[in-house]
Every structure is written in C-alpha cells, then in structure tokens.
Amino acid sequence: MTPDEILASLFPQGHDVVVDDEGLVSGSGPLENGARTEVIGIAHRAALGVDGAVKLARKVLAVIEAGHTGPLLVLVDSDSQRMSKRDEMLGLSEYLAHLSKCLILADLRGIATIGLLYGHTAAGAFIATALSTRVLVALPGADPEVMDLPSMSRVTKLSIDVLKEKAKSTPVFAPGLDNLAQTGAVLESWDPNRSLAAQLSELLQRQPTAGDHRDALGKARGGRPKAADIALRVQSLAASDV
Template structure:
C-alpha cells in the first residue's frame, strides 16, 4: 500500500500532510478528530537532521496544549550509517526523538505508529517502538537487528541464529515475529477503511504499555510480563 493510498484511506475528507525530503509532516481530520502526522517515507535512512526535525514537530505539537493523537508513519531503512552522523551524535539525536514521543504520551497524546514499509535498528527503535501503540500493514518488514548483524555482535554462527529464530520470535526479524512478541499490536486490513481502524484503536483503553502481556498471550515472549511485574513489586518494597 503506497503512502498516498494510506493517507487517502485515513483521511477521506482530505488532509494537509506533505513529504519533504522523505520526512512526513502535517495533519488531517478523522471523524472530527484532528490527527497530527509525522514520519519517514521512501525507505530512507534516519540521520541526525531528520531525527531532530521530527523531534521538533513533536515538541511543537506538545506545546499547543491539546491532547490530539500523533500518528507516526514509518517506511525507513535503518539509521544513517555514516561517520559524519556518528561524530555529530546520531545516537543522542535518535534518543531525543524517542523521548519527545514518550513526552507526548505522558502529556495525554495517543502516539500511534503505523509501519507500512521497512524499518530497522535505531530508526525502528526511535520511531515505531517509541510510540505507545504500533500497528502495521501487510508487507511491512521490521527488524530490530537482522541476523547477519546479530551474528557479528554475538559471535554466534549465522546457522545457530537461524535455528533459534525458527523457534524463538525474539531472535527473528519480520512482521509475524514482531507481532508475536507483542511489539506490533495489530496488523490492519488494507481492504478496509484505515480511518475506521484508527478510530477503533483510539477507542481501546490502553491501560499502560501492554506489549509484554501481548507477547505472553501470543507465546512470543513468555517471561517478560512476569519479570516486569516482579521488578515492579520489588521496587515498590525497596
């Protein structure tokens, strides 16, 4: 599903969303609800400038004092792999973007990520995983870390990691595996109105971050929820 088709389905009455240098920004109205939109298009990498521009949009939204939802549309590669970006502090810029989304959530904005293409590594963490709820469209292909990169970091043979990935979703990239771990809340149906699916998601009571509980229920992350509960219990008695 192309970006233009996604925007048309989300905002059948029209919108003011533009793409500038592969960065998405603007807003639209869904059933009288104003929705702020930011994101990345065109499978582009996320560098320092892009991360700071997107963070600036989020901070500007939070300064307006409303509780309008923020939709983050994502079709990126990974963070920009350049010496220049690393020297400029790319990790800090990505962290800044993630923190602005967390700030928006803390101030009452529903932050919803819609993964419609690819995303990986730092770009994925700073955008998709930093939203309060992440959904995806069929054909999306996320990866926190691909298996060849994981092999270099862990020093494990790629064959060992491939075998683990077949049995344990946390080792495996891809839409189905990320959904099984609970990182992706739901996969939307592109043949139905995205506006209606967005409104249905808004109507759901979040009850905090439910990704660990989703992962437990789907069998993709059986221990995270119980460990988190134990940590919270121990911390409350400290």
C-alpha cells in the same frame, strides 16, 4: 500501499500531510469525529540521521506545547539509522534517544501515539519511531527487523545458521511482521481493503491507557514469555526500597 494511498484512506476529507525531500513526513488530517490527527514519520525507506531525528522531535514537542488532545500518528517506512561518520561523530544514538523520549512524553501527556508501519524499518530508526509509540499497527507486507541476522551474529558471536535455527522457535531472534507481532511489538495488522480511517477510529475507541503494554501482549502470545514478569519484579523491588 503507497503513502498517498494510505493518507487518502486515513483522511478521505483531505489533509495537509506532506513528505519532504529527505523523506520526513509532517502535517495533519481530520478524524471521522471531527478531531484532528497530527502526523509525522519517515517515507521512501529513508535512513534516519541526526538532522531527521531533530526535525521529528521538534514536531512532537510542538504538538505537546500546543496542547493537542487528538492522536499523533507516526508513519514508518525507513531504512535503519544513517550510518555515516558525521552522524556517528555527532552522537546519533543520543538524537535517536531524544526522539524516542519525545514520543514517550507525548504519550504521558495523554496524546495517543500510534505507529503505522507500512514498509521497511530496522535498528535504531525502528526503535526511535515505531517502537516508541504507545501502540504499533502494521499493513500487510510491512518488513520490520530490530536487527538483521548478520548483525546479530556479529554481536552474539553465534553463527547465522545457529541464529536461523533459534529463530524457528524464538521470535525475538527473527525479523519479520509475524515474529514482531508474536513478541507483542505489533498490536495488529490492518486490512488495506477497508477504510483506514475506520480502523483508526476503532483502535482509538479501545486503546489502552498511557503506558507500554507490549510485554504483557508478548507473554499472552507466547513470543516473549518472561519480559512482563521480570518487569513486574523489578517494579516491586524498586517500590520496596522507597
């Protein structure tokens, strides 16, 4: 689906969401129950750099400061982070972390943050947007990857052939929507032939409380069997030292 088709299905009563020349998404639209959904994101497979991260973070903070009580929807079709010398010299990783923390703060303030992945995304841009929301849903054809195999090969010092073999049995080594769903990163895929507004409303009615529950989901789905237990153990050890 194109951004226009997605927005029309999400907000059949109309909306004021726009995509600027840099591929940044902003605006809002009404829910079926009359509440309003704030919308930010990245479109047209734009790379996320320092400037974009600051602009998106500013919009998230404005939503929090305004006392918004409805959901915050993050639409994602991006490249990876912008790999330019300027962005790296300015400390791009800190800007991406700032955006991520702003989305987490919104969640802690009771704003239901929902990522909607409809295209590509990768690496730092993926982590700072879609993976920093309370839950992430996707449309068929979405193409996420935390790290592509050539990059993973350089980091792990394992050959691409070895990584491809590991990816067959271990989803954390493999890109793609199905693998990310198995690890718990993606909650569910939506049906593009149904009203996206209805599916958003259904999700909001059964959405879990604030906090990240993807480790437990990954354990239940068999794609990330140890993360939830390790997290609980760390929490237990931290609490025992208080």
